[in-house]
Amino acid sequence: MSRPALRRPSRPPLDVAGATAVVTGAAGGMGEHIARGLGRRGAHLALVDRDADGLERVAGLVGGESPGVRVSTYVADLSDRDAVAALAARLRDAHPDVRVLVNNAGVALGGRFVQTSEADFDWLLEVNLHTPIRLTRALLPLMIENGQGQVVGLSSLFGLVGPAGQTAYSTSKFGLRGFNESLASELDAEDQPVGVTSVHPGGIATNIARNARTASGVDPDEAARGRRAFDKALRYPADKAAEEIVEALVARRRRLLVGNDARALDALARVAPSGYWSVMQRGLELAARRSR
Template sequence: MNVSNRVAVVTGAGSGIGRATALALARRCCHLALADIDPAGLKETAWMLSSLRVRVTTHLVDVADRAAVRALPAAVMDAHKRVDLLVNNAGVALGGSFEQVDEDDFDWLMDINFNGVVGMTRAFLPLLRASDEARIVNVSSIYGLVSPPGQAAYSASKFAVRGFSNALRHELDGSTVAVSVVHPGGVATAIAKNARVPRDAPAEEIARGRKLSEKLLRMEPETAGEIIARGIERRQARILVGNDARFVSLLERLSPVNYWRILKKATAR
């Protein structure tokens, strides 16, 4: 897919993978509508794109706010006149076992990580259908391939993104709209640092979890953004970001029930 002079809507564009993907697309001359809940982050991303000859607009949007999501397509069309790519990247993290995580926090995460993807897709699909070649890119996770303990809520949301994306791809088969699902491995973003934790979780348990996350999050976001942009260009249905994601994908296929025993030993080492 040639993204030059196309228009991409990117959520979670104020930092991390969203920002890196926006930059990678802009280097390919793709115009951008950037959405995020963080005004400072959006402003910084737009400044980083200012030297590139692409049209950039910023939109302060919470993807969990259904009214705001429904209003976004009109704002994007007013500025760009078309939409060819939708990158659903916005997401949050929530640590803790199922019994530790309360209902409100579980719902908060699902509203952003999954319902936000569904809402954005529903809002923009009519505009994408008007393009001669369009693509929906939904960012899942390595935890949309495997489900480690302590990640019941997050893994549930990312498996939901994966299942939704796969079914939608089949439904849109034969149309001008294709679907990619992205599974990043350990990318060095602030998602783990900013993750919510159970209110009654012991401080040492929280510290241990954050330390492990920092150890596993090693790939630079810029590298991840380039991998995602190349996957879009190559029309890949599944985009695995990092050797860890490729390894986990293979391991889950070879040992769909007992993979955690192997990963537990590898993590301990």
């Protein structure tokens, strides 16, 4: 006798109005616009970042746009494991009505594997991978208890393809992609009311390239050229990307590719899984020449 096929549960669109949405990396870039988009839909906000001034600025913008929305801010260094544990406990205690967790915070680190120290590699993994897992572990039970929720994990274009010079970053983003997809499968199999959206943005116009840490073994001139080349590839408006992410989480989508570059390289990696790097390299070399 054949076994019945497993069906993905049909969850209704997420109602965020009146519930709490936790957004990390909310002091600027996509995180700011995700927070503002959720606020416009009536969600109360718990905003997390290490930039206290930036958080207060975003809280003020949300208050002006969405006067009925409550905004709480949490200043935390997400590379500090103890600080993240304390943050998770505070969020869990202060926001039992949580319905959305957007794991948006991320850092970048330029340099090949042999140029990257173990300390730098671990620093990046703490922020980009371990913190999303820890916050999800803390808040997912509340969402399940509340009967509705969505976890959103910001992976990357580099969670789809692994370019040279991005070993640490791609490790973290492939890892977050795997976490998102496996967690989504588990929640679907258990017919839970909480879903997962895995997001893969391409070149979004934020400061991530300019603010990237450089591995200790990288020549400063090489690092500057790399930052300029990557910065030129960041073209997609952050507010537009954020609106797509908010719409995807409300619709309970499992996967979102943001930008033509993400869609094209996702397709290329599927067609030529061992040969996509040469195409990417030509594109980066062209961007580097334009940056001089």
